[in-house]
């Protein structure tokens with residue numbers, strides 16, 4: 032099994048420790064401490080289910096002992112695919128407690144993605160629910176995964192387990208539990224937005240990740256009296272750590288789970304639980320802005336609304352801020368690889384509405400470079416590169432991606448094009464890579480093109496992003512047919528049989544006779560996508 036590592040050079044590690052960013056805390060360590068300090072305080076709330084800090088810790092220890100009892104070992108990786116249910120927390124803290132490593136899949140992922148995570152992480156187990164909030168039966172997926180992945184030794188199911196191991200029955204000898212992990216060890220694997228090809232695995236350490244949400248708590252005003260609403264999927268980095276449910280648990284605050292981010296589900300929960308803070312992607316924030324003024328639910332407890340994951344335009348930001356006057360909008364521009372920027376709660380309106388914030392840490396190093404690697408003049412757009420106390424230095428098990436995504440001196444190439452204001456705030460202008468940011472879900476053009484090319488009537492395919500009023504961006508697949516022309520609906524239906532997440536199915540399909548070539552011959556994929564996109568936009572503008 033490949034070792035899990037995330038290593039900063041010694042002089043950087045020493046600096047981050049000396050500055051007090053890395054304090055030697057661990058996930059099981061901080062939860063045990065909170066459970067001792069405030070055993071009866073509510074930790075997790077989901078509908079009528081309420082777990083106290085002591086209850087959550089006891090469940091995590093039972094799960095940890097149970098994982099060991101069925102034969103899993105410290106260091107094992109475990110793909111976790113759970114929605115916004117309390118068991119998510121019992122499972123992941125159980126894994127942390129047993130020194131195992133969660134690999135965070137999203138509820139929308141299907142067999143293709145899950146198999147990729149299982150393989151890439153060399154996982155020994157997969158944890159899922161019997162069914163998702165949308166009714167999807169994960170046991171069917173588990174059966175298929177087990178067939179193709181010999182290494183997968185255990186499938187653990189929350190709910191009706193059928194032939195698999197029921198999570199509810201897990202328990203074991205607490206005396207067999209190991210001591211707390213090394214704070215500089217990898218705590219979990221997060222997944223990348225997948226800008227090129229398949230998602231990469233992001234190893235985050237206890238030290239680095241805990242710093243990112245502890246500092247976020249301060250920036251977002253999270254205290255023990257806060258109640259954080261998890262409206263986006265709990266496994267996504269944004270609701271996990273900005274400041275997220277992990278920030279809330281670190282603070283001893285309440286984590287309130289919503290099965291859906293839609294206003295009709297989330298608003299009554301906000302009113303009932305006195306939610307004080309939450310995070311949304313821009314399309315949802317706009318939906319909330321539309322519904323809030325006429326809502327019969329009392330939303331006055333909500334003090335901070337974080338919006339990020341995709342660009343929030345100044346006009347949209349204004350609408351969101353105006354619709355919730357008692358609540359402060361906070362823009363957040365972050366990435367699962369590390370760097371997170373926030374507008375600050377006391378920033379004046381123009382900064383909050385027009386920028387995507389500034390970095391968390393004084394030691395976040397930010398470079399804005401032209402395509403040749405030279406710094407751009409102040410205020411000009413360029414490629415954003417970064418390194419710092421919670422930005423990874425390498426992906427797991429992916430030398431090709433590492434060579435492409437990191438500079439020799441350890442900067443991560445974010446792929447984003449940004450400008451920096453004189454006060455150090457970043458304004459996102461776009462991105463260099465070919466991915467589609469569909470309402471915060473990142474889709475790799477290359478990955479979808481690969482699927483399309485497997486269709487017998489597709490000669491060639493190019494996938495591009497097009498601006499979309501609601502989603503921010505949607506995906507459009509240009510297809511050169513071969514033989515019988517495939518119909519758009521049929522092609523989309525066929526894509527669904529590829530067992531991929533629904534958000535990756537192209538929103539639009541355009542058949543063309545050929546792709547452009549230049550006098551010099553074939554043009555690059557990147558150039559081709561850019562031209563096709565421009566052509567589509569020009570045609571749409573004419574209509």
Ligand code: OOB
Pocket residue numbers: 223224268269273338339340341342343362363364365366367368371387445447459462468471473
């Ligand atoms: C968050 O994380 P990822 O890993 O799903 O996606 C990161 C990418 C960024 O590189 C950027 O391209 C885009 O998402 N992005 C934004 C943005 N926030 C993220 N683009 C424009 N404006 C923003 N405010 O999406 C994520 C992780 C932690 C906190 C927030 C978002």
